[in-house]
Amino acid sequence: MKLQDYGKSPPGERNVQFRVTRVTLEPMLKSMVDISQQLAVPVNRVVVINLKLQDTKTSSGETEVKFNVCKDTLGSMLRSMNFTRDQL
Known part of the structure; x- marks a missing residue:
């Protein structure tokens, strides 16, 4: 996944790679569908x-990635992740 990283100066892209299984992908998709429904409300244009x-590679054993997403972008991500789930 390529994300726009506004934490850098100047802003640039950040590549985030991760592995998923069907078991881990299902809850992620459900959560993103819920977020997509929240974005359907006109007040909510962008969500984190x-x-x-x-x-x-980190001492804590985990990395946290935060990103802003609009409804169209989230829809594209969901289609891509559904395709990936179907391949698993």
Whole structure:
């Protein structure tokens, strides 16, 4: 996944790679569908998604990734993740 990283100066892209199984992907998809429904309300134009990923390269063993997403972007992500789930 490529994310726009506004924490950098100047802002740039950040690659986030992670492995999923069908078991871990299902709750993630459900959560993202719930978020998508929240974005259907006109007041909610952008939402922050916070992912905690296991990471063997950090001392804590996990990495936290936060990103803003609009409804269209989230829809694209959901289609891609549904395709990935169907491949598992």
